[in-house]
Amino acid sequence: MTFEIISEAGSFGGIQGYYKHRSAVLGCDMRFSVYQPPAAQHHDVPILWYLSGLTCTEDNATVKAGFQRMASELGLMVVCPDTSPRGDDVPNDDAYDMGQGAGFYLDATSIPWKKNFRMYSYIRDELPALVSSMFAADETRQSITGHSMGGHGALTLFLKNRNKFKSVSAFAPIVSPTSCPWGQKALSKYLGAGNKDEWVDYDACALLERDGAANVNILIDQGLADPFLQDQLMPELFEDVCAKVGQDVTLRRQEGYDHSYFFIASFIEDHLRHHHKALTT
Numbered sequence: 001m002t003f004e005i006i007s008e009a010g011s012f013g014g015i016q017g018y019y020k021h022r023s024a025v026l027g028c029d030m031r032f033s034v035y036q037p038p039a040a041q042h043h044d045v046p047i048l049w050y051l052s053g054l055t056c057t058e059d060n061a062t063v064k065a066g067f068q069r070m071a072s073e074l075g076l077m078v079v080c081p082d083t084s085p086r087g088d089d090v091p092n093d094d095a096y097d098m099g100q101g102a103g104f105y106l107d108a109t110s111i112p113w114k115k116n117f118r119m120y121s122y123i124r125d126e127l128p129a130l131v132s133s134m135f136a137a138d139e140t141r142q143s144i145t146g147h148s149m150g151g152h153g154a155l156t157l158f159l160k161n162r163n164k165f166k167s168v169s170a171f172a173p174i175v176s177p178t179s180c181p182w183g184q185k186a187l188s189k190y191l192g193a194g195n196k197d198e199w200v201d202y203d204a205c206a207l208l209e210r211d212g213a214a215n216v217n218i219l220i221d222q223g224l225a226d227p228f229l230q231d232q233l234m235p236e237l238f239e240d241v242c243a244k245v246g247q248d249v250t251l252r253r254q255e256g257y258d259h260s261y262f263f264i265a266s267f268i269e270d271h272l273r274h275h276h277k278a279l280t281t
């Protein structure tokens with residue numbers, strides 16, 4: 001497995017880096033960022049995956065979430081992948097919520113998307129193998145978080161891989177893509193409008209209902225001034241399923257916060273502490 005260093009910069013005693021590699025799973029070049037805490041100079045450290053939302057690249061969270069100070073203190077490696085395959089040879093769409101920048105963390109099965117849009121397998125298998133071969137990362141201790149579309153990615157990847165991730169959290173997640181316009185559009189194009197049986201495999205509410213509660217506390221923050229709250233995010237759907245199946249969830253409704261990285265930066269410390277606890281006990 002080979003990779004290229006795009007840049008590395010000192011940050012809170014550790015290193016904030018940007019990297020590029022050829023993804024066999026996605027069939028294109030991909031970029032991602034990794035924060036290595038100072039502890040990684042001495043031993044393998046746990047990994048926190050941060051999945052971003054629509055229109056984002058690996059850069060948004062890296063420069064705007066403000067996780068480096070706390071990740072340094074707690075000894076967490078934070079990896080931010082891109083949100084989709086990219087490039088001139090990769091299918092795209094003019095809309096911001098489809099195609100490049102909108103991979104929805106699933107493995108597409110429809111033409112023309114299925115050749116490249118395999119972000120589920122990329123995040124679950126290919127990128128972790130690369131990261132643990134490149135850095136002092138402890139593959140046995142991984143957790144996952146994300147924002148909006150990335151919150152959907154974090155919840156679904158966790159719920160389907162409960163032995164791989166020790167904990168999960170999310171900021172303003174899409175909790176039920178089968179129930180909201182962003183999700184219905186993406187699932188009908190990536191998986192096929194007639195394949196609704198496959199849609200539930202990428203719906204956190206449906207997965208929880210189908211597979212039952214996980215043995216962890218799920219932390220979710222949701223801003224009450226988020227313009228997408230009522231039509232797209234609907235955290236009450238997740239809350240209802242959690243109550244039904246006995247899933248331990250902490251859903252915090254935050255007054256005055258919108259969908260932006262100002263919201264994420266305000267609560268990122270709590271999320272890093274949530275994951276650190278699960279990764280070190």
Ligand SMILES: N[C@@H](CCC(=O)N[C@@H](CS)C(=O)NCC(=O)O)C(=O)O
Pocket residue numbers: 052053054055056060064096147148149259260261
């Ligand atoms: N209509 C909006 C929707 C996209 C959006 O709000 N994206 C969120 C994730 S769902 C985001 O993180 N944007 C980038 C940023 O704030 O840095 C736009 O095109 O900017």
